[in-house]
Amino acid sequence: MRGYTGDKEAFLKRLRRVEGQIRGLQRMVENDEYCIDVLTQISAATKALQAVSLGLLDEHLKHCVADAIAQGGENADVKVREASDAIARLVRS
DSSP, rough: OTTTTGHHHHHHHHHHHHOOOHHHHHHHHHHOOOHHHHHHHHHHHHHHHHHHHHHHHHIIIIIIIIIHHHHHHHHHHHHHHHHHHHHHHHHHH
């Protein structure tokens, strides 16, 4: 079981909302909407994806990383490194 399993439906709901935003963006471009309006919607979709990312990261830290640290050993180092790498990717994006 993954750390986010308990909140899976909430994450899926958010992702479906983002999917709708992206489809809306496609329609805006197809309809030659004003560029600033398109950029505003891109910003909203980006923030929505970031919220999902931060939620998943939080769950990963609370469950996967915390469990691995409690057990100790090499797996703990691997989980911490994975989390650090994920955080670095999020910061760069």
